[in-house]
Amino acid sequence: MLQERLFKKTIDQVQDHLTWLHLYFQGEPFLNPRFLEMVKYANSKGIFTSTSTNAHYLQEKQVAEILQSGLRQLIVSMDGITQDIYEKYRIGGNLGKVQAGLKLLLSERKKSGQNFPRVVLQFLVTGQNEHQLPELKRWAKEMEVDELQLKTTQIYDFENGSELIPSDLGYSRYIPAGNGKWKLKKRLENKCWRMWQGAVSTWDGKIVPCCFDKDAEYVIGELQNESFQSIWSSLPYQNFRKQLLNDRSQIEICKNCTE
Numbered sequence: 515m516l517q518e519r520l521f522k523k524t525i526d527q528v529q530d531h532l533t534w535l536h537l538y539f540q541g542e543p544f545l546n547p548r549f550l551e552m553v554k555y556a557n558s559k560g561i562f563t564s565t566s567t568n569a570h571y572l573q574e575k576q577v578a579e580i581l582q583s584g585l586r587q588l589i590v591s592m593d594g595i596t597q598d599i600y601e602k603y604r605i606g607g608n609l610g611k612v613q614a615g616l617k618l619l620l621s622e623r624k625k626s627g628q629n630f631p632r633v634v635l636q637f638l639v640t641g642q643n644e645h646q647l648p649e650l651k652r653w654a655k656e657m658e659v660d661e662l663q664l665k666t667t668q669i670y671d672f673e674n675g676s677e678l679i680p681s682d683l684g685y686s687r688y689i690p691a692g693n694g695k696w697k698l699k700k701r702l703e704n705k706c707w708r709m710w711q712g713a714v715s716t717w718d719g720k721i722v723p724c725c726f727d728k729d730a731e732y733v734i735g736e737l738q739n740e741s742f743q744s745i746w747s748s749l750p751y752q753n754f755r756k757q758l759l760n761d762r763s764q765i766e767i768c769k770n771c772t773e
Contacts, residue, residue, distance in 0.1 A: 516717045518548050520737060522555055524715070527742050529559040537565045538589075539714055540728055544571035550583040557584030566591060566636070568607060572615025577622050580631065588631040589663075590616055593638045595646045595653060602642045603678075620657060635659040638667045639685035640678040668770060672696050687772045700772050704762045708773060709755045713746065721745050723754060726767040 525532075535556050543549050543565050553563050564587035572580075580588070592612050594600030600609040620633060635654050639647070647664070654662040666687045669676050673695050679686050683699070691697040708724045715721055719737035722730050734754060735745030745751060754765075762768045 516546065516552070516715075517719075518552060520719050521552050524719075524737055524742055525556055525559060525561070529561065532561055534562045534564065534712075537563060538567075539716065539725065541717070542568055542571070544576060550579050550585070553583040553585050557586075562586050565589065568604065569612040569615045570608065572612075572619050574618070577615075577619050580619065581622060581626055581628060585631040587634065588619070589634045589636050590659075591636050591638070592616075593640070594643050595650045599643050599646060603638065603640060616659070617657060620659070632660045634661045634663055636663045636665060638665050639680050639682075640667050641680045642677065644680040644682055644685060666772070670770070672698075672770070698770070698772065702763055702768065702771075704759050706758055706762070706768075706771075706773055709758060713742075724767070726771050732765075732767065 525535075537543055537549070537553065537556075544567055546552075549565075553565070556563050563585050565585065566589040569590045569592070590612070591604075592600070592609070593603045594609065597609045600612075601607055616633070616635070623629075623631075623633075635657075637643075637647075637650055651662065664685065666685055667678055668687065669678050672679070672688045673691075675696050679688055679696070683689055687699055688696045689699045706724075713721050713723065713734075714725055714727070715737060716730050720730050720733045721735045721737065721742070722732055723734065732754065734751050735748060737745075740748075757765060758768070
């Protein structure tokens with residue numbers, strides 16, 4: 515888990531330039547018992563805080579602490595509206611817990627008269643759950659979530675097709691290539707706004723270019739040993755940006771990206 519000392523040290527370094535902090539990267543943030551203390555610290559510096567959760571930990575104590583933390587946005591991932599469909603993608607997940615926790619949070623927020631955290635219900639549309647969209651929309655409206663996001667799903671080895679690719683290709687990152695194979699819907703271009711907009715830190719302080727580097731293959735610097743400013747302006751970071759602008763297709767993490 516991210517060390518609170520390293521977190522605070524980094525926030526102190528970047529507080530004059532950082533406006534949005536998404537406290538999440540390939541894990542469940544509420545497993546960290548000090549997570550909301552870190553939210554409070556960032557919030558005290560005037561930084562907009564956001565996170566993403568599977569919502570299995572939204573119980574009375576946690577909900578009360580969330581409302582007191584200053585968290586501005588909470589994304590709840592719910593990729594099915596019935597248990598049998600939900601657990602196809604969220605293996606081992608309990609839809610009842612998710613829905614009860616979300617209902618509790620929205621209810622307590624309303625009682626408190628607060629507007630935050632803004633609650634976004636996120637639904638990854640797949641070939642397994644796309645038939646549930648009408649029911650999902652009704653449920654989200656009934657729950658009075660602030661926003662419903664229907665997102666496309668990143669699929670590994672998509673070239674050979676997958677049951678996760680929805681039949682409605684409007685919700686797909688991939689389209690038939692015409693030879694029995696599949697390809698990215700959008701053409702890969704030699705540009706990416708993310709390289710100048712922000713960066714991603716792993717739990718142990720490694721800086722990677724973006725959230726597509728899930729296995730930290732492109733480590734550009736380490737917050738344990740360097741300041742964020744020095745990493746941001748470093749030669750390795752500049753070289754990575756140049757490679758992206760010259761030929762993005764040579765960067766492995768870009769090959770399955772739709773930005």
